[in-house]
Amino acid sequence: AKETDKALGKNFTGFVTVKGAREHNLKNIDLTIPRDAMVVFTGVSGSGKSSLAFGTLYAEAQRRYLESVSPYARRLFHQMAVPEVDSIDGLPPAVALQQQRGTPTTRSSVGSVTTLSNLVRMLYSRAGDYPPGQSIIYAEAFSPNTAEGACPVCHGLGRIYDVTEKSMVPDDSLTIRERAIAAWPTAWGGQNQRDILVTLGIDVDKPWRELPKKERDWILFTDEQPVVPVYPGYTPEQTQRALKRKEEPNYMGTFSSARRHVFHTFANTNSPLMKKRVMQYMLSTDCPNCKGKRLRPESLSVKFAGYDITELSRLPLKRLATILQPYASGTNTIHKKQEAEHPEQTIVAQRIASDLVARIKVLLDLGLGYLSLERSTPTLSPGELQRLRLATQLHSHLFGVVYVLDEPSAGLHPSDTLALLTALEGLKKAGNSLFIVEHNLDVIRHADWLVDVGPDAGQKGGEILYSGPPENLHQVQNSKTAAYLSGTAAIHEQKPRTPTGWLKLSGVTRNNLNNLDAEFPLGVFTTVTGVSGSGKSSLVSQVLVELVAQHLGHDIPAEEDEGEELERVILPESGGQITAGMETIKRLVRVDQKPIGRTPRSNLATYTGLFDNVRKLFAATPMARARKYDAGRFSFNVAKGRCENCQGEGFVMVELLFLPSVYAPCPVCQGARYNAKTLEVTYRDKNVADVLDMTVDAASEFFDEEPNLQRALTVLREVGLGYLRLGQPATELSGGEAQRIKLATELQKAQRGNSLYILDEPTTGLHPADVEKLLVQLDNLVEAGNTVIVVEHTMRVVAASDWVIDIGPGAGEEGGKIVAAGTPAQVARSKQSKTAPFLKKALN
Numbered sequence: 001a002k003e004t005d006k007a008l009g010k011n012f013t014g015f016v017t018v019k020g021a022r023e024h025n026l027k028n029i030d031l032t033i034p035r036d037a038m039v040v041f042t043g044v045s046g047s048g049k050s051s052l053a054f055g056t057l058y059a060e061a062q063r064r065y066l067e068s069v070s071p072y073a074r075r076l077f078h079q080m081a082v083p084e085v086d087s088i089d090g091l092p093p094a095v096a097l098q099q100q101r102g103t104p105t106t107r108s109s110v111g112s113v114t115t116l117s118n119l120v121r122m123l124y125s126r127a128g129d130y131p132p133g134q135s136i137i138y139a140e141a142f143s144p145n146t147a148e149g150a151c152p153v154c155h156g157l158g159r160i161y162d163v164t165e166k167s168m169v170p171d172d173s174l175t176i177r178e179r180a181i182a183a184w185p186t187a188w189g190g191q192n193q194r195d196i197l198v199t200l201g202i203d204v205d206k207p208w209r210e211l212p213k214k215e216r217d218w219i220l221f222t223d224e225q226p227v228v229p230v231y232p233g234y235t236p237e238q239t240q241r242a243l244k245r246k247e248e249p250n251y252m253g254t255f256s257s258a259r260r261h262v263f264h265t266f267a268n269t270n271s272p273l274m275k276k277r278v279m280q281y282m283l284s285t286d287c288p289n290c291k292g293k294r295l296r297p298e299s300l301s302v303k304f305a306g307y308d309i310t311e312l313s314r315l316p317l318k319r320l321a322t323i324l325q326p327y328a329s330g331t332n333t334i335h336k337k338q339e340a341e342h343p344e345q346t347i348v349a350q351r352i353a354s355d356l357v358a359r360i361k362v363l364l365d366l367g368l369g370y371l372s373l374e375r376s377t378p379t380l381s382p383g384e385l386q387r388l389r390l391a392t393q394l395h396s397h398l399f400g401v402v403y404v405l406d407e408p409s410a411g412l413h414p415s416d417t418l419a420l421l422t423a424l425e426g427l428k429k430a431g432n433s434l435f436i437v438e439h440n441l442d443v444i445r446h447a448d449w450l451v452d453v454g455p456d457a458g459q460k461g462g463e464i465l466y467s468g469p470p471e472n473l474h475q476v477q478n479s480k481t482a483a484y485l486s487g488t489a490a491i492h493e494q495k496p497r498t499p500t501g502w503l504k505l506s507g508v509t510r511n512n513l514n515n516l517d518a519e520f521p522l523g524v525f526t527t528v529t530g531v532s533g534s535g536k537s538s539l540v541s542q543v544l545v546e547l548v549a550q551h552l553g554h555d556i557p558a559e560e561d562e563g564e565e566l567e568r569v570i571l572p573e574s575g576g577q578i579t580a581g582m583e584t585i586k587r588l589v590r591v592d593q594k595p596i597g598r599t600p601r602s603n604l605a606t607y608t609g610l611f612d613n614v615r616k617l618f619a620a621t622p623m624a625r626a627r628k629y630d631a632g633r634f635s636f637n638v639a640k641g642r643c644e645n646c647q648g649e650g651f652v653m654v655e656l657l658f659l660p661s662v663y664a665p666c667p668v669c670q671g672a673r674y675n676a677k678t679l680e681v682t683y684r685d686k687n688v689a690d691v692l693d694m695t696v697d698a699a700s701e702f703f704d705e706e707p708n709l710q711r712a713l714t715v716l717r718e719v720g721l722g723y724l725r726l727g728q729p730a731t732e733l734s735g736g737e738a739q740r741i742k743l744a745t746e747l748q749k750a751q752r753g754n755s756l757y758i759l760d761e762p763t764t765g766l767h768p769a770d771v772e773k774l775l776v777q778l779d780n781l782v783e784a785g786n787t788v789i790v791v792e793h794t795m796r797v798v799a800a801s802d803w804v805i806d807i808g809p810g811a812g813e814e815g816g817k818i819v820a821a822g823t824p825a826q827v828a829r830s831k832q833s834k835t836a837p838f839l840k841k842a843l844n
């Protein structure tokens, strides 16, 4: 307490005082934390850090803000997000920079998120070089998303879509009856078209390539839609006879050429699956009018520094800054001449360019110089996106606010952590407070104040173990964080293993990788390291996954919502092949951080499959049998058993004016999701909604006599998810939690060996103590005869791996090479590797 008094008196200007916080698992806690300081919240996953930082402090700040805006919003938010807390004093307004949970934001780019694109458009409009005679155009006309700017041929998409004979008839040795026209619908729709062709006298039993070209073209491309009599089940001869006799047809069928079918379906279907199906038959090519640049010619004719605006937007930010710098400082070579000729334009150029340079510098400092303005945000990692938002805030000149951040170090190489800390310092110096949930020990050490929550997760957590300057945490006996911060925690030990073989890739080309050769050892645990943007994901999560999947004949694991977006389907230019090592790989398992579902309809229990067993238990109870309720009755996705008002979602969507729409609990079932009849059925005195409300830990105790459920529940606890509720909607899970659920789902399957596991930063969101647990699981996989490859920044994990592949040396154009490969000890000795010094520290 004395230490705290000293700190209280000495360094801080004011305090936020929380009394009686009870949100989620918080145990009625009181807390005093400084303002205008960097406060870091630590503790194992599920201990209650987010419930405190986001669920209590941020939620309360936001509630107060809304209270001041509109009674309508107030009412809704009263239902929604009033934190369970007695009082909070001294709380400034808050801005949350949270990692993406659940649904991703709508389509945007680096330029739009940072608002840099607006400035660049202004630069082109006001200070660009126009061709002689062309009048000035407005800034909006430099955006492909406006009618003024979009290329009229491709409507701003940059690509046009077409079909060809080859794309719609992949195998021309087949006959029409054998489904030569793959682009036509399957099942009845396709038979219907075939029967129509029979009526039209076309030979559907001749190989496609032997049909006359004119006939083939008509079938594939015509816009005519003749309506003809159809006699299903008749042979061609019988059909012709029936036609002659004018026999009453079964029905009249309408012909639709394959092209018409593809385009019509693409434009009109609401089903992403249908859309995806027809898209296979469409070829996309750069728009001939704008050459893929998405803008109308007038806009593209305006240049700055010799580039049109699209070219400029495709440069890495680092290059962009170099190009703009001379304009910002007025030292570009043609400056003097320009200044004399167009003084006004020169001044405007200088003003905008220096603003741009200053803002881009912040992005470079945060290690994001390899991104371009055009890069679309869905292709960024959550950590990159959060740092982009952070950089934008650095320039907003707000002061007196609290920034609440969720693991800003995610995705950051240790060599970039310093830059992050400098950026955070910048926000603090400008007069703001920082509340940060973080696991990275370097960030934790840098805090002015530490709040350690614990000791464990869920019901076994929710207490404040420590609140004060980081130096004194070590005095706290039951803090899991303390041991790691002081370096006394035992490090995961494992004897080095030797590879059973090598998986060899050659000629890998993708993003910043150019004709790269790479070798991954089999039967061991490999980590792939390198600064952010060096090419780790391009190599591992993209090319390696695709090539192995292709080899195994799997579909490439596709984006769930791909059909919605044209651009995402276009795979970047790529090359590469596997030259050895596939003999023993039977299965590819990719465990990523993508959400396990985008609606509250999917949850932990449904995703892992354990809910199937729960429903069977309920269906087997005497009451369920007497009432003839089957297992389906206990699914909230089926009409019989669910609450009809919310259709089993437990929530209803509320649209808010000017704000993102929110989910509010269903007023009929109060969030239970089921109708009253279903809830009358109980198993050991609990109904199915009660079970969904249990944590994994609680369920494990409750179902102690059910081996099928135990197996799934045990692995979930082993990956550190015992604190999650079975019915916790997918939309409430963090990327790290989603990833661990996927991992647990894999682990509960019988271990067959010969699988290749690929993970991208699995430690995100994990306390060092949880990282230990994860390492044990990964080890088990390897011991069972599998291969594990992990993209990773946490040096403790890298040090514990059998083999390290370090990519770099830098990011973007300056990366893409294998700098070092070998055992951790070997890579730690590399002179070129930026990872080496950090790895060396972790090995000691």
Ligand code: ADP
Pocket (backbone or CB within 6 Å): 024, 025, 043, 044, 045, 046, 047, 048, 049, 050, 051, 052, 457, 458, 459, 723, 724, 725, 732
């Ligand atoms: P941390 O941030 O330390 O990982 P959280 O604050 O997210 O922990 O979780 C603390 C506890 O609160 C956990 O038991 C978790 O399952 C529970 N919890 C988290 N979010 C919710 C929610 N929306 N509703 C109910 N319980 C929740």
Ligand code: ADP
Pocket (backbone or CB within 6 Å): 370, 371, 372, 375, 379, 511, 512, 530, 531, 532, 533, 534, 535, 536, 537, 538, 539, 572, 811, 812, 813
């Ligand atoms: P890392 O995983 O090491 O952070 P990435 O493989 O994600 O690196 O990125 C390597 C380079 O490729 C960077 O310059 C990045 O901007 C670029 N890149 C990665 N993914 C895409 C993409 N989907 N579209 C365009 N460029 C990309």
Ligand code: ZN
Pocket (backbone or CB within 6 Å): 151, 152, 153, 154, 155, 156, 157, 158, 159, 287, 288, 289, 290, 291, 292, 293, 294, 295
């Ligand atoms: Zn175009």
Ligand code: ZN
Pocket (backbone or CB within 6 Å): 643, 644, 645, 646, 647, 648, 649, 650, 651, 666, 667, 668, 669, 670, 671, 672, 673, 674
């Ligand atoms: Zn309901």
